[in-house]
Amino acid sequence: MNDIRNIAFIGAGNMTQSIVGGMCKSGYPAESVWVSNPSTDKLDKMKTELGVNTSQDNIAVASQADAIVLAVKPQLMSDVCAHLKEHVENLNDKLIITIAAGIRMTKYHQYLGDDIRIIRVMPNTPSLVGQGMSGLVTESRVEDADRNFVTEAFNGVGETLWVEDEDQLDILGAVAGSGPAYFFEFMDSLAKGAMELGFDPDKARAMVQQTCLGAAQMAKESELTLEQLRQQVTSKGGSTAKGVEVYQQKNLPEISAEAVKAAVRRNQEMAKLF
Ligand SMILES: NC(=O)c1ccc[n+]([C@@H]2O[C@H](COP(=O)([O-])OP(=O)(O)OC[C@H]3O[C@@H](n4cnc5c(N)ncnc54)[C@H](OP(=O)(O)O)[C@@H]3O)[C@@H](O)[C@H]2O)c1
Missing domain, CATH: 3.40.50.720 (NAD(P)-binding Rossmann-like Domain)
Incomplete structure (x- = not known):
């Protein structure tokens, strides 16, 4: 500095x-x-x-x-x-x-x-x-x-x-502040998915955390959009496409957007407490 x-x-x-x-x-x-x-x-x-x-x-x-x-x-x-x-x-x-x-x-x-x-x-x-x-x-x-x-x-x-302003900081708080909890929830559910099929818990965790880190690193280093990166690992008719289809059917995008909005609302409510 x-x-x-x-x-x-x-x-x-x-x-x-x-x-x-x-x-x-x-x-x-x-x-x-x-x-x-x-x-x-x-x-x-x-x-x-x-x-x-x-x-x-x-x-x-x-x-x-x-x-x-x-x-x-x-x-x-x-x-x-x-x-x-x-x-x-x-x-x-x-x-x-x-x-x-x-x-x-x-x-x-x-x-x-x-x-x-x-x-x-x-x-x-x-x-x-x-x-x-x-x-x-x-x-x-x-x-x-x-x-x-x-x-x-x-x-x-x-x-x-x-x-630009404190309303945006509330949004940042709902994504970056709360985000680690969303990712842990997601990682936990992925690991449990593997465990339900007989995977050892330690190995399931190791597999999930490194995959998460790798995906984040790829997103950081790539000039592609997140959507393009997703498409890149989703070959038509392949196993990833089947998995992604389930997320879309169960509406993961809407669930995530709702989670962010709920956290923003809570940040705004909490700001009134002080
Ligand atoms: N942790 C996070 O991820 C995170 C993220 C975003 C924002 N923040 C904010 O960061 C702030 C600190 O969080 P933290 O996680 O570091 O909390 P923390 O670990 O509980 O630290 C707070 C410290 O303040 C000390 N303290 C208590 N009364 C004090 C006084 N009168 N004068 C000076 N120091 C006093 C406490 O000392 P004793 O233990 O000796 O009582 C403690 O060491 C909070 O306002 C929190 O909202 C934290």
């Missing part, structure tokens, strides 16, 4: 550990990273493994930072922000990045002030293994330098995708 800023993570949970791990692996200097958390076990681990600065004091880490990443659970966010607002000077000079699900930018303005620069990021769980798909959104007055800084930071744990 070219743009090195003092960055403070509030909360040292799973996501913070992955993001900071990814940043450090990409060459971000550990001495510019600060992490705070109420209990010390995760802090000690991060200090030992990554060499970052740690503290149990949110105010201490936030005060000396140029960028603050809010990484606590959504239900704690208003209290954490109120504490920062009360004790951290010049909050408007710092870039605020939040990874909490469901809390809209207007809320952060209520919590932290009208003039803060805020970027919302929606990572997903594969970030934990460096294969995340993070959605990002911000307001028009946030400048490219801030956008680029956050893009690079989250590229350390996978790929990033900027969306």
Whole structure:
């Protein structure tokens, strides 16, 4: 990364550990990273493994930072922000990045002030293994330098995708955020299909997960559309065509589209809770 800023993570949970791990692996200097958390076990681990600065004091880490990443659970966010607002000077000079699900930018303005620069990021769980798909959104007055800084930071744990507004972030959450669960469900049902026919569970799992990974890698590397890729492995009259026919008869495309819409609706409902 070219743009090195003092960055403070509030909360040292799973996501913070992955993001900071990814940043450090990409060459971000550990001495510019600060992490705070109420209990010390995760802090000690991060200090030992990554060499970052740690503290149990949110105010201490936030005060000396140029960028603050809010990484606590959504239900704690208003209290954490109120504490920062009360004790951290010049909050408007710092870039605020939040990874909490469901809390809209207007809320952060209520919590932290009208003039803060805020970027919302929606990572997903594969970030934990460096294969995340993070959605990002911000307001028009946030400048490219801030956008680029956050893009690079989250590229350390996978790929990033900027969306135009928070409604789109709800859609991204319903596809990329919830998507791993859909794929696990699908993989599980494929494996069970093989097991019903007498396949050993471990072998069924190994077969399914590698096939899934291979298909995703092919989709990534190919210039063909997903539809064309599907056609390519579906010879007329062959066994794959028979399998695909069942999916179409049972209307898998409609089921998937409905699942996405249901998850978007839930994201919108949850946004009203905060
Ligand atoms: N995990 C995901 O896949 C995912 C995806 C998208 C978005 N997110 C969002 O990312 C955020 C963090 O998720 P996570 O999975 O990393 O959660 P997590 O593992 O539960 O981490 C939350 C951390 O916050 C700490 N904490 C609690 N109170 C605090 C306070 N007052 N000040 C500072 N830190 C405090 C907790 O410490 P103690 O354990 O010591 O209490 C814990 O280490 C959430 O808002 C979530 O919505 C997560």
